[in-house]
Amino acid sequence: EPEVTQTPSHQVTQMGQEVILRCVPISNHLYFYWYRQILGQKVEFLVSFYNNEISEKSEIFDDQFSVERPDGSNFTLKIRSTKLEDSAMYFCASSEQSYEQYFGPGTRLTVT
Amino acid sequence: QKEVEQDPGPLSVPEGAIVSLNCTYSNSAFQYFMWYRQYSRKGPELLMYTYSSGNKEDGRFTAQVDKSSKYISLFIRDSQPSDSATYLCAMSDGNYGQNFVFGPGTRLSVLP
Numbered sequence: 001e002p003e004v005t006q007t008p009s010h011q012v013t014q015m016g017q018e019v020i021l022r023c024v025p026i027s028n029h030l031y032f033y034w035y036r037q038i039l040g041q042k043v044e045f046l047v048s049f050y051n052n053e054i055s056e057k058s059e060i061f062d063d064q065f066s067v068e069r070p071d072g073s074n075f076t077l078k079i080r081s082t083k084l085e086d087s088a089m090y091f092c093a094s095s096e097q098s099y100e101q102y103f104g105p106g107t108r109l110t111v112t
Numbered sequence: 113q114k115e116v117e118q119d120p121g122p123l124s125v126p127e128g129a130i131v132s133l134n135c136t137y138s139n140s141a142f143q144y145f146m147w148y149r150q151y152s153r154k155g156p157e158l159l160m161y162t163y164s165s166g167n168k169e170d171g172r173f174t175a176q177v178d179k180s181s182k183y184i185s186l187f188i189r190d191s192q193p194s195d196s197a198t199y200l201c202a203m204s205d206g207n208y209g210q211n212f213v214f215g216p217g218t219r220l221s222v223l224p
Contacts, residue, residue, distance in 0.1 A: 004155075033211070043156065043200065045211035056211055091155050099144040099163075099204060101212065103155040 002026045004104035006092050012110045013082055021077045021107045023092030032075045033093040033101060034067065036060070043091065049075065082111045115139055118201060118215035127224050131188040135201035135215045138182065142203040145177050146212065147186045150198045159199075160186065191222045 005024045013019050025032050034046040047057040049067055066078045075094075079086055087110050093101040116137045125131055133147075144163055148156035160175040162168045162184075168175045174187040184203075188195055198219045202212040 042216040043202075043214040045213070048211055058211065089153070099146070100158055100161050101146075102158060103148075105155045106153075108153070 004092055004094055004102055006090075006104040006107050008107060009105070010108045010110070012112065015084060015111055016081050019079050019082055019109065021079075021090050021092075021109070023075045023077075023094075023104055024073050025075055025092065025094030026096075026102060027073070029094035029096050029102075031055075031095045031101075032067075032069070033095075034077045035091045035093060035103075036088040037091065037106075038088045046077070046090075079109075082109075084111050087111045116201065116203060116213050116215040118218050120216055121219040122221055123218060124221045124223060125191055127191060127193060127222055129191050129222070131191050131195070131220060131222075133186045133188070133199050133201075133218050133220070135184050135203075136182055137184075137203060137213075139203075139205065139213075140179075140182065141205035142213075143206050144204040145175070145184050146202040146204075147173075147175055148200040148202060149195075150200055150217065152198075156200055156202075191220075193222050193224050196221050 007022045032049040035043050037043045045058050047061045048055045064080045068076050089106040091106045092104045095101045118135050147160040150156045162175045165177045165179045172189045176185045198217040200217045201215040
């Protein structure tokens with residue numbers, strides 16, 4: 001069964017460093033998303049992406065964040081200058097032309 | 113008032129019990145309702161998806177939506193220890209690529 005994959009599973013970085021989180025969505029899906037979940041808290045929407053552009057973003061997704069689909073399979077989230085409060089699980093999700101979003105296993109980002 | 117509310121639990125039930133999980137919401141524009149299961153430190157796994165009001169059944173799972181009361185439910189019949197997880201409701205007001213608003217989740221333990 002096709003699934004969303006994410007790499008790395010765990011990323012440790014120092015405050016102020018740039019990180020890139022990678023996702024491979026399900027191949028025939030057209031809509032891509034990033035969510036984050038701070039430990040013990042709810043899943044929060046960051047950004048949605050369709051047709052090579054951002055379709056919606058939340059207040060969390062400020063100028064420090066960017067997304068890119070560099071080729072036909074990968075979808076990336078970049079955090080330019082990480083802060084301690086960026087420590088969280090980051091989930092990529094994708095959907096076909098439906099409302100059923102399928103999530104990847106997540107990348108645990110630890111900022112020290 | 114929070115946009116989507118769930119009783120955080122934990123909810124403990126004996127194996128074989130019928131489990132009822134619920135969410136209330138405040139935004140009357142929500143039309144699409146999803147239930148996800150999340151095991152510890154894993155990505156949310158889509159269980160059920162419903163549109164507007166009504167019931168939907170899939171195996172041991174039944175989802176109900178009552179838009180007039182802004183209340184959705186997930187019933188699990190013949191619960192198993194493997195059902196032990198956090199259950200998240202999520203909802204959207206429509207349009208492809210629209211972000212989901214998640215509830216905080218209910219932690220369920222099914223005891224053998």
